[in-house]
Amino acid sequence: MKRRSGTLTGDPGQANWVERTAARTMLRAVRFNDEDFTKPLVALAVPYTNGTPCNDHIRTLGDLLQAELEAIGAKVIVFGTPVVSDGISMGTEAMKYSLVSREVIADAIEVMTEGYQVDAVVTLSGCDKTIPAALMPIARNDLIGLTLYGGSIRPGHHGGRDLNIVSAFEGIGAYSAGKIDAEELCQIECHACPGAGSCGGMYTANTMAAAIEALGMSVPGGSSNMAVEADNQLSNDKQGDLRRTATTLMTLLQRGISARQIMTHKAFENALTLVWALGGSTNAVLHLLAIAREADVPLTLKEMADFTAKVPLLGNFKPYGRYLMNDLHPLGGIPMVMKHLLGAGLLHGDCLTVTGKTLAENLASAPDLPAGQDVVFPVSSPYAAAGRHIRMLFGSLAPEGCVLKQSGKNLQTMRGTARVFEREEEALQAILGGKITAGDIVVIRYEGPQGGPGMREMLSPSAALMGAGLGDRVALLTDGRFSGGTHGIMIGHISPEAQVGGALALVEEGDQIEINLDSETLNLLVEEAVLAQRREDWQAPVSKARRGVLAKYARLVSSASSGAVTS
Numbered sequence: 001m002k003r004r005s006g007t008l009t010g011d012p013g014q015a016n017w018v019e020r021t022a023a024r025t026m027l028r029a030v031r032f033n034d035e036d037f038t039k040p041l042v043a044l045a046v047p048y049t050n051g052t053p054c055n056d057h058i059r060t061l062g063d064l065l066q067a068e069l070e071a072i073g074a075k076v077i078v079f080g081t082p083v084v085s086d087g088i089s090m091g092t093e094a095m096k097y098s099l100v101s102r103e104v105i106a107d108a109i110e111v112m113t114e115g116y117q118v119d120a121v122v123t124l125s126g127c128d129k130t131i132p133a134a135l136m137p138i139a140r141n142d143l144i145g146l147t148l149y150g151g152s153i154r155p156g157h158h159g160g161r162d163l164n165i166v167s168a169f170e171g172i173g174a175y176s177a178g179k180i181d182a183e184e185l186c187q188i189e190c191h192a193c194p195g196a197g198s199c200g201g202m203y204t205a206n207t208m209a210a211a212i213e214a215l216g217m218s219v220p221g222g223s224s225n226m227a228v229e230a231d232n233q234l235s236n237d238k239q240g241d242l243r244r245t246a247t248t249l250m251t252l253l254q255r256g257i258s259a260r261q262i263m264t265h266k267a268f269e270n271a272l273t274l275v276w277a278l279g280g281s282t283n284a285v286l287h288l289l290a291i292a293r294e295a296d297v298p299l300t301l302k303e304m305a306d307f308t309a310k311v312p313l314l315g316n317f318k319p320y321g322r323y324l325m326n327d328l329h330p331l332g333g334i335p336m337v338m339k340h341l342l343g344a345g346l347l348h349g350d351c352l353t354v355t356g357k358t359l360a361e362n363l364a365s366a367p368d369l370p371a372g373q374d375v376v377f378p379v380s381s382p383y384a385a386a387g388r389h390i391r392m393l394f395g396s397l398a399p400e401g402c403v404l405k406q407s408g409k410n411l412q413t414m415r416g417t418a419r420v421f422e423r424e425e426e427a428l429q430a431i432l433g434g435k436i437t438a439g440d441i442v443v444i445r446y447e448g449p450q451g452g453p454g455m456r457e458m459l460s461p462s463a464a465l466m467g468a469g470l471g472d473r474v475a476l477l478t479d480g481r482f483s484g485g486t487h488g489i490m491i492g493h494i495s496p497e498a499q500v501g502g503a504l505a506l507v508e509e510g511d512q513i514e515i516n517l518d519s520e521t522l523n524l525l526v527e528e529a530v531l532a533q534r535r536e537d538w539q540a541p542v543s544k545a546r547r548g549v550l551a552k553y554a555r556l557v558s559s560a561s562s563g564a565v566t567s
């Protein structure tokens with residue numbers, strides 16, 4: 001085993017031994033003994049906060065995982081990372097730190113793995129951004145390591161209905177439209193989230209955890225096991241995930257298998273297939289582009305669009321469908337879905353995974369797709385035909401592309417009247433104030449990676465439209481992004497963004513816009529001469545962030561069409 005931390009040890013008389021004396025001195029103060037210096041040194045990233053249910057149990061997971069790893073011969077250095085909760089920050093200035101936190105967390109993990117020259121790394125994750133961030137530094141430096149998701153929350157219950165966080169966001173719209181009263185809204189608030197775990201639908205957290213399992217970078221089953229049991233105690237399945245993660249890491253170390261041997265182009269194709277088959281979040285587009293870049297795997301938005309056009313939609317999950325991860329888990333979870341996709345020839349079974357085995361070998365013991373259920377449809381009669389989930393549109397309004405989540409709906413070509421807002425809050429007030437009507441196309445701009453900065457998720461306005469019953473008659477267009485909980489006619493990641501002079505900046509109130517799903521285009525129906533004049537008159541607004549992390553981010557970040565990355 002080639003060990004970077006091997007410089008700590010050695011025999012008296014060896015040059016290394018003398019020079020590393022001071023380092024060992026420091027480490028002895030934190031309970032390292034002679035034997036520890038001979039063990040592989042493992043960094044363990046624990047993105048714990050009690051500030052969100054997604055990560056509330058992550059410290060417990062970290063403690064247990066440290067014990068598991070040390071019981072089988074590793075020495076562990078534990079550290080924390082920031083965590084921004086999307087559910088809590090949504091609709092406020094705090095959300096500007098959400099996507100930014102992906103970069104900060106990835107960089108923090110790199111600082112620790114490289115700053116301590118560890119031999120391997122394990123990263124835990126919970127809320128949305130901690131999941132891609134947990135993998136990016138492993139890919140970036142081709143480390144030996146893997147990642148483990150904290151697991152999904154269980155549903156809440158009220159009035160005979162299963163609830164989850166999106167029930168609360170949609171409750172706001174329903175209340176404002178007079179469909180429910182304040183007492184009902186309170187009941188939703190008090191019952192929707194019963195304990196620890198990430199948001200329960202096929203929202204961003206579950207989507208990205210599943211994508212990483214398909215990439216081969218976490219233990220099989222780890223993305224669909226629940227965080228806690230019904231009594232809010234850590235689930236047995238999650239405890240099993242911890243044990244398997246520890247032994248898997250030791251296998252990777254023994255065999256010298258590093259991330260880029262696993263994260264190949266074919267592995268990314270597997271991840272794309274699974275996300276599109278499950279009906280995952282549009283954030284997967286951003287995050288998979290970013291992770292691929294870290295792994296030095298060439299992947300473009302256009303290639304993603306072409307590849308996913310052949311993937312049928314099988315999942316019947318919220319936000320557009322009926323079920324939560326909690327319903328998939330007893331049917332065999334993500335391994336069951338992947339086994340079905342593999343059997344249909346839609347996955348590459350020969351990809352290496354962290355277990356040291358191929359994907360096909362891992363899936364051999366997974367259950368088959370059960371009959372008599374409608375949580376996951378078979379490839380032979382899918383929930384919706386291939387090419388009808390996330391679509392990438394191009395056109396005069398999005399020359400570098402944008403994303404639309406169709407989720408199997410019958411969406412006709414739509415022409416509508418632009419209603420232009422310079423920030424999310426203005427649009428939300430207009431929707432809640434009844435100022436948006438059928439046939440409008442709500443444009444929310446200067447919310448892109450640079451413009452926001454931070455490319456906020458627009459769950460509040462999208463959920464308000466759904467709650468007000470306008471979801472199938474009003475479209476929403478933005479250079480920001482959407483929550484995995486968003487549904488309706490929503491188009492995000494419009495690139496280039498308004499802040500850098502993208503055509504979105506030139507739209508005026510009352511313009512006509514066409515969304516065409518046959519030609520996969522998004523066009524602004526304004527004469528070129530008029531647009532040329534507007535372009536001449538346009539001036540880039542001064543960046544909203546003058547200092548600190550948002551200003552640094554705005555200076556560095558790439559377009560959403562290449563993953564909104566900073567490295």
Ligand SMILES: CC(C)(O)[C@@H](O)C(=O)O
Pocket residue numbers: 086087128165166199203204205281283457482483484485
């Ligand atoms: C709050 C949510 C639902 O977790 C959202 O942030 C997402 O992207 O899925």
Ligand SMILES: [Mg+2]
Pocket residue numbers: 086128204457482483484
């Ligand atoms: Mg999110």
